[in-house]
Amino acid sequence: MQTSWIPFVPDSASTVSGKVDALYFYLSGVTVFFTLLISGVLIFFVIKYRRRNPFEIPRPIDGSHKLETLWSVIPFIIAMSMFAWGAQIYFENSRPPQNANEIYVVGKQWMWKIQHSTGQREINELHVPVGRKIKLIMTSEDTIHDFFIPAFRIKTDVLPGKYTTQWFEATVPGKYHLFCAEYCGMNHSGMIGSVIVMQPTDFDNWLSGNASQQSPAVAGQQLFQSLGCVSCHGGSGEGGRGPELAGLFGRKVFLSNNQTLTADEAYIRESIENPGAKVVSGFNPIMPTFQGQVTPEQLIQIISYIKSLPGEGAKPATGAPASATSPTTTSSPAGASATPAKK
Numbered sequence: 001m002q003t004s005w006i007p008f009v010p011d012s013a014s015t016v017s018g019k020v021d022a023l024y025f026y027l028s029g030v031t032v033f034f035t036l037l038i039s040g041v042l043i044f045f046v047i048k049y050r051r052r053n054p055f056e057i058p059r060p061i062d063g064s065h066k067l068e069t070l071w072s073v074i075p076f077i078i079a080m081s082m083f084a085w086g087a088q089i090y091f092e093n094s095r096p097p098q099n100a101n102e103i104y105v106v107g108k109q110w111m112w113k114i115q116h117s118t119g120q121r122e123i124n125e126l127h128v129p130v131g132r133k134i135k136l137i138m139t140s141e142d143t144i145h146d147f148f149i150p151a152f153r154i155k156t157d158v159l160p161g162k163y164t165t166q167w168f169e170a171t172v173p174g175k176y177h178l179f180c181a182e183y184c185g186m187n188h189s190g191m192i193g194s195v196i197v198m199q200p201t202d203f204d205n206w207l208s209g210n211a212s213q214q215s216p217a218v219a220g221q222q223l224f225q226s227l228g229c230v231s232c233h234g235g236s237g238e239g240g241r242g243p244e245l246a247g248l249f250g251r252k253v254f255l256s257n258n259q260t261l262t263a264d265e266a267y268i269r270e271s272i273e274n275p276g277a278k279v280v281s282g283f284n285p286i287m288p289t290f291q292g293q294v295t296p297e298q299l300i301q302i303i304s305y306i307k308s309l310p311g312e313g314a315k316p317a318t319g320a321p322a323s324a325t326s327p328t329t330t331s332s333p334a335g336a337s338a339t340p341a342k343k
């Protein structure tokens, strides 16, 4: 654990936490400086210009354009510096880097369900390696929650029917608080957990030591078969009733309404739950909705499978799709039933 260089703030353990603290320190400094300046000047003038006898009549004041310009321009510059600095940190914080390891988070009343891309599940605990970029892909099963790790200075709403992301890179091994920061019902205050930051080698050991479960992509592949997706999105490309999904993720998609978008998690999710919303150019809107038929976790698994399908001439995955991130991917066919391990 490492405490911050500023008093009264939480542990500081990510690459952005120092930057956030510096901005806060600046905001507090400006506030304290002007509070002291204004109250000091106020007291000084009260004494200096006090009424000295009952018949004293003060001189009239006409005002000063110079002074008024000065006290408008200076606060404007200060306010814009806060805005620019804050925006810069905000953008850095809200754009996950391309090469980040992905971890899935599902909030529900009143717990955090977490799954690593290699299949390991955790509840109210998040194990991460130090010095690696981690991207969280988050959704909720019920109401709005908010994933808050004070030591990392990150906090993002987790919404039903939507994916939100946040990312971080932990810098100091240790155990840190994880909170739900959105009132979500009776046991909101109990929706807490721990983030355990480990050395990379310890983390890899931890991952392989818990490798009893399927990766989300493998579970997703089974759902893809059992739900019948494969019969239209077979991947042959020829005579398919639905669009080819191999290499879809991150690719530009042309829609029947002449719009173009880039296929991301939100688009794939919408296409599963509300297939008629954005139909790919050249296809008929014949796909049935799967809303209510798959849990949020199964949805994540299917999306994870689609993401794992290689694009551009490569053959669609058959066995265990590579889930890219961990050196210890183990998808034993022994544990081969889709295990949504709910509740």
Ligand code: CUA
Pocket: 107, 108, 109, 110, 144, 145, 146, 180, 181, 182, 183, 184, 185, 188, 189, 191
């Ligand atoms: Cu979940 Cu508050």
